[in-house]
Amino acid sequence: MKAYVCMKHVPDTAASIRIIGGKEIDESLKYIPSPHDEYAIEEAVRLVEKQGGEVVLVTVAKEAAVATIRSALALGPDRAILVKTDQTFLDSRDTARILQKAIEQDGPADIIFAGKQAMDTEGMQTCHRLGAALGLPVVTDVVRFEAGAGQATVEREIGGGEKEVLEIALPCIIGASKGLNEPRFPKLPDVMKAKKKEIKQIDAGSLGVELEQAMQVQMLEPVPERSKARIIDGGTREAVHELVRVLREEAKVLD
Amino acid sequence: MANIGVLIETDSNGVKASNFGVLSAARGDGNQVTAFVAADAEGCKEILGRHGVKTVVELRSEGEDLAARPELQAKVLAEACKEYGLEWLLGLCSSKGRDLLARVAALTDAPLVQDCLAINLNEKTAVKPFFSGKTTATLSLKGDFFLASIRPNVIDWNEAPVEAEAVTFSSSSRDEGRLAVKEVKKSGSGRVDLSEANIIITGGRPIGSAENFKLLEECADTVGGTVGASRVAVDLGYAPHSMQVGQTGKTVSPKLYIACGLSGSVQHFAGMKTSKVIVAINTDKDAPIFQKCDYGIIGDLFEVVPVLQEELARR
Ligand SMILES: Cc1cc2nc3c(=O)[nH]c(=O)nc-3n(C[C@H](O)[C@H](O)[C@H](O)COP(=O)(O)OP(=O)(O)OC[C@H]3O[C@@H](n4cnc5c(N)ncnc54)[C@H](O)[C@@H]3O)c2cc1C
Ligand SMILES: Nc1ncnc2c1ncn2[C@@H]1O[C@H](COP(=O)(O)O)[C@@H](O)[C@H]1O
Numbered sequence: 119m120k121a122y123v124c125m126k127h128v129p130d131t132a133a134s135i136r137i138i139g140g141k142e143i144d145e146s147l148k149y150i151p152s153p154h155d156e157y158a159i160e161e162a163v164r165l166v167e168k169q170g171g172e173v174v175l176v177t178v179a180k181e182a183a184v185a186t187i188r189s190a191l192a193l194g195p196d197r198a199i200l201v202k203t204d205q206t207f208l209d210s211r212d213t214a215r216i217l218q219k220a221i222e223q224d225g226p227a228d229i230i231f232a233g234k235q236a237m238d239t240e241g242m243q244t245c246h247r248l249g250a251a252l253g254l255p256v257v258t259d260v261v262r263f264e265a266g267a268g269q270a271t272v273e274r275e276i277g278g279g280e281k282e283v284l285e286i287a288l289p290c291i292i293g294a295s296k297g298l299n300e301p302r303f304p305k306l307p308d309v310m311k312a313k314k315k316e317i318k319q320i321d322a323g324s325l326g327v328e329l330e331q332a333m334q335v336q337m338l339e340p341v342p343e344r345s346k347a348r349i350i351d352g353g354t355r356e357a358v359h360e361l362v363r364v365l366r367e368e369a370k371v372l373d
Numbered sequence: 374m375a376n377i378g379v380l381i382e383t384d385s386n387g388v389k390a391s392n393f394g395v396l397s398a399a400r401g402d403g404n405q406v407t408a409f410v411a412a413d414a415e416g417c418k419e420i421l422g423r424h425g426v427k428t429v430v431e432l433r434s435e436g437e438d439l440a441a442r443p444e445l446q447a448k449v450l451a452e453a454c455k456e457y458g459l460e461w462l463l464g465l466c467s468s469k470g471r472d473l474l475a476r477v478a479a480l481t482d483a484p485l486v487q488d489c490l491a492i493n494l495n496e497k498t499a500v501k502p503f504f505s506g507k508t509t510a511t512l513s514l515k516g517d518f519f520l521a522s523i524r525p526n527v528i529d530w531n532e533a534p535v536e537a538e539a540v541t542f543s544s545s546s547r548d549e550g551r552l553a554v555k556e557v558k559k560s561g562s563g564r565v566d567l568s569e570a571n572i573i574i575t576g577g578r579p580i581g582s583a584e585n586f587k588l589l590e591e592c593a594d595t596v597g598g599t600v601g602a603s604r605v606a607v608d609l610g611y612a613p614h615s616m617q618v619g620q621t622g623k624t625v626s627p628k629l630y631i632a633c634g635l636s637g638s639v640q641h642f643a644g645m646k647t648s649k650v651i652v653a654i655n656t657d658k659d660a661p662i663f664q665k666c667d668y669g670i671i672g673d674l675f676e677v678v679p680v681l682q683e684e685l686a687r688r
Binding site for chain 1: 443444467468469471472475476478479480482484485486487488498501502503504505506507508509510511512513514515516522549550551552553554555556557558559560564565566567568569572596613614615616617620621622628629639640643646649650651652653658662663664665666667668669670671672676677680681684685
């Protein structure tokens with residue numbers, strides 16, 4: 119069983135983002151594996167623990183991603199491939215083509231796990247594009263996964279608390295969501311072991327993918343936080359009565 | 374004038390109101406709008422016509438149930454986009470909308486922007502959140518066919534009545550048999566989906582139990598709203614993950630968001646920042662949430678919410 123996990127290197131979700139020159143960001147930040155990708159890693163590691171084989175991480179990023187990859191290797195994958203690029207915002211379309219080539223170069227996948235969406239650029243499409251490029255079926259927003267013979271049974275959330283149960287032929291691509299599993303917390307020996315694991319670095323250019331940048335960042339703008347709340351005080355009844363009045367008559371958000 | 378397609382979502386009550394903003398965006402200043410529905414084009418044509426749709430197309434496959442075959446559904450939709458000479462295909466950024474649009478984008482290798490807050494069909498640009506709502510990015514697109522999903526409730530709509538005709542688009546393509554929906558597990562709550570709700574009441578850590586969420590549910594029901602939860606409330610088992618709002622949960626954009634017992638973490642705000650009005654109820658006057666919302670009541674949610682329910686019910 120050869121399981122790949124596509125893992126993106128993204129700014130820590132709590133970090134504040136400083137925009138530089140209207141379309142770049144200050145990258146002197148703490149970076150982490152994109153949160154949904156941690157569920158992807160955990161699921162791949164559990165599958166390989168059960169069936170044997172190896173878990174290979176694949177990341178397309180700047181060289182600084184090595185530290186993030188090390189931290190992800192402590193969660194159980196056997197080795198990693200870092201495809202280096204100098205682009206800050208590689209769109210999901212170009213990314214999927216690079217991931218495709220990197221995976222083809224390393225050898226055929228029995229299954230590929232990824233996150234349902236990257237936490238920085240929120241493209242929500244890399245899984246589907248990678249599926250089309252590799253000729254594999256895809257399902258995302260996955261909250262339950264069970265591998266069977268030649269196929270897997272998955273559940274995906276479809277809104278309103280409803281879930282779809284699907285059968286998907288293997289090999290396939292699974293887009294993990296929170297709820298799929300509880301990622302393990304790496305222990306010190308895991309961290310030590312991760313230091314010795316292989317991170318193969320290749321240049322994106324060597325894979326022969328021409329960047330098309332069909333979805334290019336033209337401008338980045340900060341979203342201002344709201345200012346302080348207007349505190350409505352008084353006794354509970356009085357305050358709530360006033361709040362509802364304000365919501366109806368001033369804010370006009372209630373009928 | 375361009376040919377714009379819109380993927381319409383329906384529920385047991387017919388065309389969902391959340392489509393109307395997408396239809397207004399599609400119309401722009403006089404585009405030709407074609408709507409795609411999974412069933413009953415005839416039944417949808419009056420309401421869609423009121424929103425400027427000229428042609429309502431029902432997608433069909435000869436012999437297969439498209440709803441159970443996501444790959445075939447995408448293939449048929451991609452064929453229809455070509456047949457109708459569309460420049461854009463728009464839809465809602467709901468679980469179903471964004472999945473189907475991503476499938477069509479992958480099949481056609483066309484640019485797709487998910488979760489748009491604004492869109493310019495002529496200029497081929499779209500604005501979407503980057504970094505969990507901390508920034509917005511304007512993306513410029515290259516190609517000859519484009520797709521976009523739009524965050525529910527962010528685009529204002531108005532009616533622009535025309536006479537719509539209902540037609541069928543039938544495809545003889547076959548499914549590859551790689552992916553099939555076997556079952557849909559209903560939730561039974563009957564409440565609107567979080568991502569499309571107009572009013573959301575959310576509970577955080579101090580809710581304390583699944584049982585206590587009823588307090589919020591009853592309050593939400595008086596105004597046709599829906600209930601959400603913070604990640605902590607979900608992780609402690611008080612609510613299912615499908616109710617989680619935030620970076621690793623749902624993104625919501627209601628008119629009114631009432632946060633009961635939430636501290637106001639960045640990760641939570643990532644999922645609800647674009648709400649029109651945010652109200653916080655918190656016992657701690659120094660809670661960070663009061664620094665970044667519209668209205669606040671300092672008090673115990675267990676005292677405030679029942680009174681809120683009474684006041685909301687009183688008209
Ligand atoms: C990668 C990552 C992703 C995350 N994703 C999400 C996400 O999607 N959604 C999310 O919500 N969080 C997310 N989090 C977690 C987030 O950082 C916070 O921990 C979480 O939002 C806090 O939940 P809370 O506000 O319910 O609880 P707390 O932070 O504990 O706040 C509880 C608040 O309730 C107040 N309070 C106490 N008792 C009462 C009472 N009786 N009445 C009224 N107020 C009371 C307290 O004053 C306090 O302000 C994520 C974190 C990480 C690291
Ligand atoms: N640069 C990247 N390197 C590795 N994996 C990626 C990269 N970009 C996206 N992915 C994977 O694709 C998933 C969905 O990303 P997206 O569709 O861009 O939101 C992510 O959660 C990752 O698993």
